[in-house]
Amino acid sequence: MKFRIRHANQAGQPEDHSTHLVFESDNLRIGRHPENDIHTDNPHAADFHGVIQVARDSGLATLEALAHSGILVNGKSRKIATLKPQDIVSVGHFHLRILTPDAEHDFEAEVITPEEAQAHLLTLDQGNRLIRWIKAKLHQLHVRPVAWFAVLLTLLVLFLIPLISVYVPSLNHFLKNGSPLMRAMSATSWSVGPVSRYHIRIADDCEKCHSDGAFTNVPDKACNACHEDIRHHFNIDDIKVTGNPMPMCGDCHQEHIADNFLVLGDRVEQCLQCHADIKKIAPQSELQSIPADFSGEESLLAEKHPEFVAAMVSNHEEDHPIVTRVRMDDKEHLKEHSGLRGFSHKDHLNKDGILAPDGKGGAEIMKLECWSCHKPDDQRVGMKPLTFEDHCQRCHKLTFDGLAPTTELPHGKADKIFTFLKEFYARSPKGSRIDPPAPPDKNDRELPGRMISQGSLDFDQPEVTLDGYAREMTQRVFEKGVCSECHEPLKPSNDVSEWRIVKPKFTEKWYPAAKFEHKAHDLYACTGCHKVESSETPEDVNIPAQASCTECHDAGDSTCLKCHTFHKDPQFNMKGTRFAPKAEAIKPWHGNRSGGEPDGVITPTPKQP
Amino acid sequence: MSSDSSSYKVAIIGSGPAGLSAAARAAELGIPHILIESAPDISNTVNFWYQKGKHVMDEPANMPLRSSTKFEEGTREEVLQAWKEDIDRLKINLRFNSALKAISGDRGAFEVALANGEVIQAQSVILAIGTMGNIRKLGIPGEDHPAVAYKLDDASLLKGQRIIVVGAGDSAIEDAIALSKNNKVTVINRREGFDRAKSRNAAAILRAIQNKEIDCIYGGVPESVLARTGEGASAEMIVESANGSITVPADLIIIRAGAMPQRKLLDSLGVGFPNEAETAFPIIGEGYQSTRAGIYIVGALAGCPLIKEAMNQGYEAIEFIEGRSIDPADEGLLEEVLKNLPDYRGVKEALTDLKTNVPMLSEVTTLVLREYVRESELLFLKAGEVLYKPGDYAQGISAILKGSLALSRDGNASERNYQYTVGSLQGLTSIKSGLPQDVWSIALEDTVLLETPLRASQKLFNSVDSIKKTIDHIFTRRILLRSFVTLLPEDSLLEDINEMHFDALAGDVELMSLKAGQVVYQEGAVTDAFYIIRSGAVTLSRDFEGKTQVQHLISTGEWFGNDEIFLGGNRLDTATTTSRTEILKLDASKLMAVLARYPSIQHAAERRARNMLLKEQQKSTETNTSAVISFLDETGVVEGTNVLVIDEALCVRCDNCEKACAETHGGISRLNRKAGDTFATIHVPVACRHCYDPSCMKDCPPDAISRQADGDISINANTCIGCGNCVANCPFGVVQLVAAKPPEPTSLLSWLLFGKGRPPGQETEHLHDGTTSKKAVKCDLCVHQASGPACVQACPTGAALRKSPDQLVRIFEASHLNH
Amino acid sequence: MNRSFIRQDQFLYLKIALGLCCISIFLYVVDDPVGPPSGNSWLGYTLGTVGTLIIVWLVWFGVRKRQYTGTRYSLTRWLSAHVYMGTALLVIGTLHCGFQFDDNIHTMAYILMVLTILSGMIGVYYYLTVPGLISANIKNSNAQQLHETIDQIDRKALEIARQIDSHVHEMMAYTIHTTLKERRHPSKKVLMDMLRVGETIKEASKACYCSLTKEESIAPSDTPVSDLKQKDPSDPHMRLSAIIIDLSFNRSPGEKLQQLLDLINEKATCIHKLHLDRVYNRRLKIWLMFHVPLSLATLIALVIHIVSVFYY
Incomplete structure (x- = not known):
């Protein structure tokens, strides 16, 4: 066996054969002991570290480690290894690279430097390059890849996935039903805050409101799609805006604030934006402008808030009521012309009581309280309407003939009065009537009905015809008593059968845009606000004015919305305005509100008899 | 060239600019000459010590070149090439590899012995061997191999x-x-x-x-x-x-x-020196002649480091040898400096006036004086104008030629504390001690001063012994005066104090040059003197139950050992030097004699001493201060005037200080946070301390390191030749030799977002291609930044401090370190 | 601590931040917005604007930290202000949203902001405590010197091990080699191994000492040798300690062995210090891994928050 061991030459240096070791031997021994063939004085080598043998037939070189620790072949510890060209055999810092032997030799290897060996070993495990690269990067604590990863992940989770789920509802649905983290990736995750509970059922469907697509504001039409019959806050045609966009729903209504929060207008400043100078925006508005400094706790409502304006029914003569706005401090015009006459709160509320005509209840004198007539409605917001039958008739009987003290005229049927009287006197033939007894009234108080029989005309007179008497009586009833005591006669012609009375029209909602509940004011006496003790005529308006409210309510605890209500004016129904939605655009999610009469609408319809 | 025994008229030793110029002139005039060079090539300094491609300047630009050889601003190679061409053209008799060994004989018949045993006969010898020294060679065969x-x-x-x-x-x-x-x-x-x-x-x-x-x-x-x-x-x-x-x-x-030491050789040649200082230059008389007649000295050895000047000197030396009187080349320059003098009549007259008016210059030779004046400039102050104010570091010394100056503590000339008139020197104390000025100096009338930069002044001090003595005397007197001023209550005036009262005291000082760790006096020793530190620092320590505890750190310009004089009794502390220290020792009885004239000062001094004693007794229970001072002492912090210290209790190891430094200094951080010594939580990173007595400054061939008016020691990048002497000399390792790529401009945003471009604060790579010459760099205290040092400015937690050692002691004393 | 960013300028920035908080709280108490308090009132907008400006300014710190030139105020001041203004943001941000929290991006942004501030607070805590711990851990030295010390120990240990036994030497060399690479950034495993070896060795050295002085004999069965062998036979550190302990009982241990044990012990201490040093140093940086990405995420969330709020 011929072995040749070369000492590595630096590149570019001429080959120096003197450094080559060539010897013939059975095997090649490596170690620190001088007896070895390759004798290295490297302290890391064992005395006899390993032996290389070459098989005669195959020419394969085999390395056997003599040292217990084995010998390193290509960086791995081996006891026995078959050597191929380019393998590296290492003993401490001593490295041998196996070469392909030429024809003369059976085995050839060269001694290489530790650096070369290191470089060579590195090339051997190319396969794990990626893993090595990652390991190296991790080892060097490189922040940049991690930072990029974090940035891209953030973009993905907070931007891309929500964006995709806007357009892919199934993904959105999937995410919505997942963990909080998944929900945070859903389309709604861009929501800037909780959706108010009023809209909670459509909260997951961004498109419902953001109908123009992602990253857009909510257009009014999206609101109107559901709220199609809501009244406008104002008459859209009154608004004269130059330069500024038309006020939108979103100007007062803000979503994503809190679950119980929707109206941004509960804020003096917010309302003041328009109402500080309402004429500027709506020149025809009858509304009063609010002082611009009407804000903060310093300004008291009493000082700054304008006097209330009542919405009074002013035309009792017409079939259709006309509402006139009268400032409460405008005493001259503040007269309610309801068509009712002769009523005095003062008399009725006499502290000593008033005479009860029928003596029912065991007393002739009866003391009236407010609630004797005014009963709260079921919601205890307002009062039940008063009716003649329930509230007046007990005392004010519509008797008209002393000879028939129990017969009363039918109330509310003025057109039937003439016929009624004619029939009445037809049924009581002449001479059948007897004089009525003297009245027991000590006070000589005229009660309705009694006067009528004491007229100059006597039915029993022969020249008096039934028709004529009936006409006479009708005229008397209309003009002198019974009806006229409380009502104004309406005489279109001299034919009494065509006479009617003016139907009284009461203002039911004095402050139509105000939120007022009697319920909340239960603790207080009625007369504390309604100054009726001195009211002597039915024209008196006993509705409290601003001063009465501001006695207790201060700007500090009362916002605009506490008293004012909106979207109630039927005149400004959104239907027909330019904001009317396309019907097919978005279907309202609740059907029960569409159609039907909206509540709280001022409809001072004439009372049906 | 064979050994020739023929006699030359002039033998020139050293083929540097001066020697070459002399030889060229001689060759031009046809004078028999020989130019001897120890190295195998000409101009050892330029050839060996200058980096390849270094740009050689022809400063001073306004000085005319007077030489037979060419010299123009250019690269090292161009300059050398021009000289070599001249050598051939003029047929200069040049011999390489011949080191000078000795010179015997007298004028007219010198025998110049060379290292290789040769002897050359010459009538005159011009020494132009420079200051860089002879490289020691091995003298073995094959030494000239290109490898x-x-x-x-x-x-x-x-x-x-x-x-x-x-x-x-x-x-x-x-x-x-x-x-x-x-x-x-x-x-x-x-x-x-x-x-x-x-x-x-x-x-x-x-x-x-x-x-x-x-x-x-x-x-x-x-x-x-x-x-x-x-x-x-x-x-x-x-x-x-x-x-x-x-x-x-x-x-x-x-x-x-190594290199052969110069001084030894020169001493052996019999060339006289004014003093024993290593840095001293030989005494040179008229016509560049040394104290040994017939031996002329020119070039860097004559105290003239600039190539052009050296060449002029070489030329002129030949002229003088030839017996021709020649107007010095700097005549025009001198005229330029002096012509604005009131009643100027001519250079010669002005110089004579100078000698008579300024006592310090009276004994100076004309050559030295000329150079001194040439380096100087006139300064005209109108009445009321301020020469310097407290906190300024002197750039040099100023001699009053006309008018007078008032010294004032509050900047008000009318309430002057002291007055200086014609002939007095200004800026002396600051230069000598490395301390900033502590008073105002205001012109009382229209005043003319001759302002001389530090280097030229120091050259003067070192070259003339008597001046050195005078200067030391004045310095001592002033420092004494200054010390007394510190004793006075803030509102009192110095009107009555006469500097001259301290004259006797100052004249009787003993200068002690001590090494680090030497004891000045022991606790319990008899109190017989007091001391003023001229440079260095001293700790006062006390023995507490067998443990030595450092109580105080006294640094340059302060005095110590005086408290016991006022209190009476023996020494309370042991005074030990912390580094190489120069101390002036003054007799206690003489001090009391002087103080007898000023009872108010005496009272103040006694009161202060008593207070000190009380404070010390409290302090003795706190071992921390002692440990801190010891640490600052051991790490050499006390040698600095402005030291960067990091409080490790606050340091979050963000290295923002280094980044800030790199970012503000061309991509090379001049501080190393991690390196350096630590004690408890006080860490002294490797960064320049701007020493009182900077070692880096001591051996800078181009004199590129200087103390600026702000007190910082700075290296002039334009003149630095990158020799590395400062790097080697700095005991704290704060100077680096770098050639760095200019940092790429970087967009902070693109780096922050995408990691593109150079990270802010990243150090740039050093250039390895050798095309750019290396320069020495170190902390410059960020003098270009109004907000102060960038490292301190960029510390997020307030851990980095740049303060003087005594401020640091106070700060760490206050923070009651626990360890 | 007198100069720390916490006390910068005599708590000037704390005072400013407190003042800002007090003003905000006062206004919040006094203000009576439409609906519940939220970002949708003038105070809400004001606090939101102030908060946004503060957040942008706080994030700008990352840029300012790297601006080294042309700065007027020191970074210490900036950090001090950064810390206190960031904390004040907690109050301002909460008042801005009027305690309205929901599962939406706005609350997410708020949560991110709070997390950023909390991570910043952790950072402040670390900045105040860890530097002292680092110094206390590596007393008057530094990591570099510790590495050098370990190098020296390794060299000495190898030399001594060689003199004891070739097995011990082999194992020692092998353990040194395996720890060499990891030592610069000691992994938990290597460190734990080293610590275990240290503990074992301590036991062994005790036993060794006893057998040397013959004061008392401890049977080998009392030692964790067998235990160690079984535990992890492939672990070179464990094997090394096993061999060493084995040696100390079964053969005459001698002075060399004791020296080796001391060295290993010393090395374990050094490695422990290095590990702590690394842990502490990482602690100084690791919080930024959270703080910076969170702050940037907060910035992005803030932009989304503002855009969405102003668009609707």
Whole structure:
């Protein structure tokens, strides 16, 4: 066996054969002991570290480690290894690279430097390059890849996935039903805050409101799609805006604030934006402008808030009521012309009581309280309407003939009065009537009905015809008593059968845009606000004015919305305005509100008899 | 050339610029001459010590060249080529490989003995041997083989070669270790060890030899160098060793046998020197004649390091020998300097005036004075203008030629503390002590000063003994005055103090030159004197139950040992030097005599001493301070004026300091955070300390290292020749020799985002191609940055501090280190 | 510690940050926004703007840290301000959102911000504690010197091992070789091996000492030798200790063996120090692996947050 061991030459240096070791031997021994063939004085080598043998037939070189620790072949510890060209055999810092032997030799290897060996070993495990690269990067604590990863992940989770789920509802649905983290990736995750509970059922469907697509504001039409019959806050045609966009729903209504929060207008400043100078925006508005400094706790409502304006029914003569706005401090015009006459709160509320005509209840004198007539409605917001039958008739009987003290005229049927009287006197033939007894009234108080029989005309007179008497009586009833005591006669012609009375029209909602509940004011006496003790005529308006409210309510605890209500004016129904939605655009999610009469609408319809 | 016994009119020793110029002039005039060169080629310094391709400057540019040979600014090769052409053209009688051994005889009949035994007859001798020394050669056959070299340009350029390094000194070891990384190195050491080298170097090479990284033949004597034919190395060296004769093949043989000392040779030639200082230049009289008649000295040995000047001198020397009087070449230059003087009449008259007006210059020879003036410039100050203010470091000294200056502590000339008039020197204390100024100097009237840079001034001090003495005296007086000023309450004036009162005291000083670790006085010794440190530092330590604890660190310019004088009694401390220290010792009784004139100062001094004593008693319970001072002392921090220290309790090892340094200094960090000494949490990284007495500055051939006005020691990159002397001389290893690629411009954003480009603060690669000459670099205190040193500026946690040693002591005292 | 970034300028930046927090809290308490407190009020916008500016400024620290020229204020000041302003952001950010948390990106951004600040706080904790630990671990030395020490120990140990027994030498050489590469970055495994060897060797040296002085004899069965052999026969370190212990009982151990044991012990100590050094040094950097990516993620989330809020 011929072995040749070369000492590595630096590149570019001429080959120096003197450094080559060539010897013939059975095997090649490596170690620190001088007896070895390759004798290295490297302290890391064992005395006899390993032996290389070459098989005669195959020419394969085999390395056997003599040292217990084995010998390193290509960086791995081996006891026995078959050597191929380019393998590296290492003993401490001593490295041998196996070469392909030429024809003369059976085995050839060269001694290489530790650096070369290191470089060579590195090339051997190319396969794990990626893993090595990652390991190296991790080892060097490189922040940049991690930072990029974090940035891209953030973009993905907070931007891309929500964006995709806007357009892919199934993904959105999937995410919505997942963990909080998944929900945070859903389309709604861009929501800037909780959706108010009023809209909670459509909260997951961004498109419902953001109908123009992602990253857009909510257009009014999206609101109107559901709220199609809501009244406008104002008459859209009154608004004269130059330069500024038309006020939108979103100007007062803000979503994503809190679950119980929707109206941004509960804020003096917010309302003041328009109402500080309402004429500027709506020149025809009858509304009063609010002082611009009407804000903060310093300004008291009493000082700054304008006097209330009542919405009074002013035309009792017409079939259709006309509402006139009268400032409460405008005493001259503040007269309610309801068509009712002769009523005095003062008399009725006499502290000593008033005479009860029928003596029912065991007393002739009866003391009236407010609630004797005014009963709260079921919601205890307002009062039940008063009716003649329930509230007046007990005392004010519509008797008209002393000879028939129990017969009363039918109330509310003025057109039937003439016929009624004619029939009445037809049924009581002449001479059948007897004089009525003297009245027991000590006070000589005229009660309705009694006067009528004491007229100059006597039915029993022969020249008096039934028709004529009936006409006479009708005229008397209309003009002198019974009806006229409380009502104004309406005489279109001299034919009494065509006479009617003016139907009284009461203002039911004095402050139509105000939120007022009697319920909340239960603790207080009625007369504390309604100054009726001195009211002597039915024209008196006993509705409290601003001063009465501001006695207790201060700007500090009362916002605009506490008293004012909106979207109630039927005149400004959104239907027909330019904001009317396309019907097919978005279907309202609740059907029960569409159609039907909206509540709280001022409809001072004439009372049906 | 055969041994000729013919007599020459002039023998010129050294074929450097000066010698060559002299020879050329002689040849031109047809004077029988011989030019003797010890090396095998001309101009040893330019040839051997300059790097290949180095750009040779023709400074001073305004000085006319007066020579028969050409000299123009250009590369080293161009310059040498021009000279060689002139040698041929003028037929200069030149002999190589002939080292001077001795000169006997007198003017007119000198016998110049050469190392090879030859003797040359000459009437005059011109010594132009320079200052770089004679490289010691081996004197063995085959020495001129091209594989033999005497210096190593750049170890990193050599790879895979077999190299022999002859020698066992520091330079040999450094070469061997640098080469061993990529080459097979054999060291031939005449001795059995490396005891001549620095301990660090010796340890390193012994380790390398033990690790078989370097072969070493101990007791080896080189016998001959033979050319090697055939394959392998180009040469081989036969070495005689204990084991017989060994043949070592080599591609390169580097001989590092050291250089012959100059002084010894010159002393043996009988050339007079003004003093014993190693750096002193020979005394040179009129016409460049030395103290030995007939021997002329020109060139670098005459204190003239510039090529052009040296060539002029060589030319002029021949003229003088020929008996012609010639106006010095620098006449125009002098006129340029002096012409603005009030009532200027001419150079000669102005120089005479100077001699009479400035007492210090009265004894100076005209040649020295001319050079002194040539290097200087006039400075005109209007009344009220400030010459310097506290914190300024003096750049040189200024002599008052006209007018007067006031010294003031608060910058107000009218409340002056002291006044200097015509003839006085300014900037002396600062130059001598390496300390910044502590007072204002303001012109009282229109004043004219002659401002001379540091180097020229120092040359003057060293060349004339009497000046040196005078300067020392003035310095002592001033430092005394200055010390007394520190005793005074802040608001008091120095009006009444007369500097001259200290004259007697200053005249009676004893200068003590001490090595590191020497004891000035022992605790308990009799108090008989007090001391002022002129350079270096001293620790005051005290014995506590058998343990020595350092109490104080006294650095340059401060005084010590005075407290006991005021308190009475024996020494309370032991004073020990920390480094090479010069101390002025003054008699205690004389101090008291002077102080008797100033009772207020005396009271202040006594009060201060008592306070000191009280404070010390408190301090004695804290061992930390003592340990800290000892550490700062041992690591040589105290030798610095501005030291970078890292508080390891805060250092997060981010290396931002190094990055900041690299980024602001052409891609090479001038500090090494990891290296350096550590004590408890105080780490002193390897970075320049800007020593009071900088070792790097001591042996800089082009004088490129200087102390700037800000106090930093800086290396002028334009004049640095990359010789490496400073690197070798710096005991703290802070100077690097680099040729670096200019750092690529980098976009911070693209690196931050994509890792593209050079990371900010990354050091650039060193160039290995040898095309760019290496320069010495070190910390320059970032004087170009208004915000201060970048390393401190870039420390995120406040761990890096750049402070003076006493500030550091205070800081670490305050932080109550726990360890 | 007087100069630490925590105390920079007498806690100037702490004071500024506290002032900012106090102002924010005061405004938050005083402010009566429409609806519950949220980012959607003037205070919310103000705090949001301030918070955004602070975040951008905080992230800018990564750039500023690498600007080495033309800087006016030292990096220490910046870090001090960075730390305190970052902490103040916790207050400002929380007040900005008015304690409204939901499963949406805004809360995600908030969580990212909080995580960033928390990782920063860990960093501050490390910056304040670890440097001292490093110094205390490698006293008055450095890692380089420790490596050199280990090199020396290795050399000595090999020399001594060779004089004892060729088996011991082989094993010693092999263990040295296997640890050589990993020593620069001691892996946990190698280190644990070394520590175990150290422990075993300590036991062995005790026994060795006893047998040397003949004070007391410990039967080989009492030692973990057999144990070690069985445990991991392929582990060279274990085998080495087994051989050494075996030697110390079965043959005359001698002075050399004791020296070798001491050296191995010393090496184990050094390696332990190196390991700790590495752990500490990594600790100084590892938190940045979280802090920096988190802060950048926060920045991105912040942009998304702002865009989405202003678009709707």
